Amino acid sequence: MARAELAPWDFRAPVADADWIAALHRWLSTYALEAAHPRHYGLFQPRVDPGGVAVEALVAMHNPSLAVWGAAPMAVELERHVLRSLAALVGWTRDPHATFTTGGAEANLTAVLFALARAFPESVEEGVASLPERPVVYRSAEAHGSVLRAVQIAGLGRSGCREVACDRSFRMDLRALRRAIADDRSQGRRPMMIVATAGSTSTGAIDPLGPLAELAAAEGLWLHVDGAWGAGALLSPSLKRCLEGVERADSLTWDAHKWLGVAQGAGMFFSPHAALAKAVFTVDAPYLPGGDHPYATTIQWSRRASGLKVFGLLAAEGWDGLATRVERCAALGERLRSALRARGWTLYGEGPLPVVCFASEAMRRGKVVAAKEAARLRREGAGWVSDTRVAGRWPALRACVANPSTTEEDIDALVTALDPARSG
Numbered sequence: 001m002a003r004a005e006l007a008p009w010d011f012r013a014p015v016a017d018a019d020w021i022a023a024l025h026r027w028l029s030t031y032a033l034e035a036a037h038p039r040h041y042g043l044f045q046p047r048v049d050p051g052g053v054a055v056e057a058l059v060a061m062h063n064p065s066l067a068v069w070g071a072a073p074m075a076v077e078l079e080r081h082v083l084r085s086l087a088a089l090v091g092w093t094r095d096p097h098a099t100f101t102t103g104g105a106e107a108n109l110t111a112v113l114f115a116l117a118r119a120f121p122e123s124v125e126e127g128v129a130s131l132p133e134r135p136v137v138y139r140s141a142e143a144h145g146s147v148l149r150a151v152q153i154a155g156l157g158r159s160g161c162r163e164v165a166c167d168r169s170f171r172m173d174l175r176a177l178r179r180a181i182a183d184d185r186s187q188g189r190r191p192m193m194i195v196a197t198a199g200s201t202s203t204g205a206i207d208p209l210g211p212l213a214e215l216a217a218a219e220g221l222w223l224h225v226d227g228a229w230g231a232g233a234l235l236s237p238s239l240k241r242c243l244e245g246v247e248r249a250d251s252l253t254w255d256a257h258k259w260l261g262v263a264q265g266a267g268m269f270f271s272p273h274a275a276l277a278k279a280v281f282t283v284d285a286p287y288l289p290g291g292d293h294p295y296a297t298t299i300q301w302s303r304r305a306s307g308l309k310v311f312g313l314l315a316a317e318g319w320d321g322l323a324t325r326v327e328r329c330a331a332l333g334e335r336l337r338s339a340l341r342a343r344g345w346t347l348y349g350e351g352p353l354p355v356v357c358f359a360s361e362a363m364r365r366g367k368v369v370a371a372k373e374a375a376r377l378r379r380e381g382a383g384w385v386s387d388t389r390v391a392g393r394w395p396a397l398r399a400c401v402a403n404p405s406t407t408e409e410d411i412d413a414l415v416t417a418l419d420p421a422r423s424g
Helices: 002-006 017-030 050-062 072-090 102-121 145-153 175-187 207-218 230-236 274-281 307-344 370-380 407-418
Strands: 098-102 137-142 161-164 190-197 222-226 251-255 269-272 355-359 386-390 394-400
Touching: 002 222, 072 098, 072 230, 072 307, 098 102, 098 137, 098 274, 102 137, 102 145, 102 190, 102 222, 102 269, 102 274, 137 145, 137 175, 145 161, 161 175, 175 207, 175 222, 190 207, 190 407, 207 222, 207 230, 230 251, 230 355, 269 274, 307 355, 355 386, 370 386, 370 394, 370 407
Parallel strands: 137 161, 137 190, 190 222, 222 251
Antiparallel strands: 098 269, 251 269, 355 394, 386 394
16 A cells, blocks of 8 residues: 555656645654554654654754764764763763664664673774684573674674573573573683663563672673663662662663653663773774764764754753653553453563563463454554563563553553453
């Protein structure tokens, strides 16, 4: 259908601005998931605040390039100011390296490159083929797929990313991790990095950050925390306790577009090891002036001023406003969790973050298919939920409450609509 609508647009003659703009608006609203709807519980993609839309228009109009400081000094400093402010929430106040990225995938790749450069400084010039030992990265079975891809892109191969079993709470099992590290060392491999997840996609699980930091320090490993959406808990005085230990990490992924209501993409990467950024990314560019330029410390070169919309959000809401938003989503998640538990649903992972993963007894026995139930709920307008497989085995439904427009009535309506899936 979408291709059929585009077929007449052969670009042989210009079209009036009003006509093609109207067409674009109609296509985007008709042929796209309405993630801004308060009953969208599928992905971490809440509605965009009106101020964020205005900022995107301003950025497009002025079109600053953030490769070189002198080309857009105010835009560069705006981003750095925002990133320093957010890094302080982590506990990093001594000029950490921080940059906006296209998203969590780029941030996770940056973390792998930092870890590789610290463990094997020679790899920056000589590449991974020169390494005397095979580096190994550890991730939990609940980690995001971008971690595996980052290890592959970095040249370590997918087999260089060891999957570690989870405990009953779907958190990385420390005993299994210790065994994996010892086994790799005995086989002549070089344990290099632990990737902890702070808010897994399926169950919202948070790996034990404090104990992982202790283990990483004892073993001489880089600890990266993938908090693409879960790091938003740092904005809440009550929820940030669930991320205790993140300040001891070597790097952090955090996506502002996942929970905070800004347009994509506004990924962020943080690390207290600022010197590594230049070691990993700086190249000779004689046609550019010398100095402290963004291109010299990031994967990207010329790029959009993604941080300005985050500045707009912070200016419009303030810390208290964002804390209220995050805590409200968490409360709605708990409301959904409690209602499902009372109706006899099995819950997978019951952490404080507003991701609720659940299955009925009929679903567990195979009488009800999770994917079909998710499609039914979307078709009936009860809510956009997604299906998943917990620990790669158990079919389930999951609902993420990330939209500040979602109400208690929306949650209650979803619970009621789920009743047919309880018995099949």
